Amino acid sequence: MREKITEISESLRRKGYRLTPQREAVIKTLLENPNQHLTAEDIYVMVRKSHPEIGMATVYRTLDLLSKEKIINQLSSGEGQCRYELESQAQRHHLVCLKCGQITEVNIQLLEKMQEALAAEHGFQIVGHLLKFYGYCAQCAPVEE
Structure with missing residues (x-):
């Protein structure tokens, strides 16, 4: 897992972004739940266990950035919510x-x-x-x- 986080960190750095603790927590959550297709709310609940200070807006901003930079895929589901998975x-x-x-x-x-x-x-x-x-x-x- 550490290897993948380092790879993502380097990718973000090349594009002018830092891997903040909050971004790393979101990425770790996706890595720890492969093939789960988590919603932003799912990720928020899981991340708050280790980072109780994180806000929902931070999770959304992080997901938007990671999606924009093609690090994660954003999937639209029939229920009107987006779900997320790591790019493969x-x-x-x-x-x-x-x-x-x-x-x-x-x-x-x-x-x-x-x-x-x-x-x-x-x-x-x-x-x-x-x-x-x-x-x-x-x-x-x-x-x-």
């Missing part, structure tokens, strides 16, 4: 429930093959993509009679 080199695909906002990560090998084919066919260097499927999770799906 691996392509991620998500199922987003429109009712409860649950976000499930899925790995779709077919899409990776399609990406390679598109790049080769068009001589295009793809550096990333975003794919979200919207619908209803098993708990929220309407029951058919």
Whole structure:
């Protein structure tokens, strides 16, 4: 984890930002909860355990900065809240429930093959993509009679 924090710190420094204790606490929370897709409120509650002085506005500003600098991904859920995850080199695909906002990560090998084919066919260097499927999770799906 320390290695990843150092990497992020150096990235921020190159862009003219410092890794403040509050920013580090937010990053640590995301690192400690991989694949959780936390809301700002979730992060705030977790960070306050070790940094009781941190305010909600600081968490929002930190998330905005980290998102702007492509250190984290901001995901819109069906419930109108944003959820956050650390940026990864691996392509991620998500199922987003429109009712409860649950976000499930899925790995779709077919899409990776399609990406390679598109790049080769068009001589295009793809550096990333975003794919979200919207619908209803098993708990929220309407029951058919």
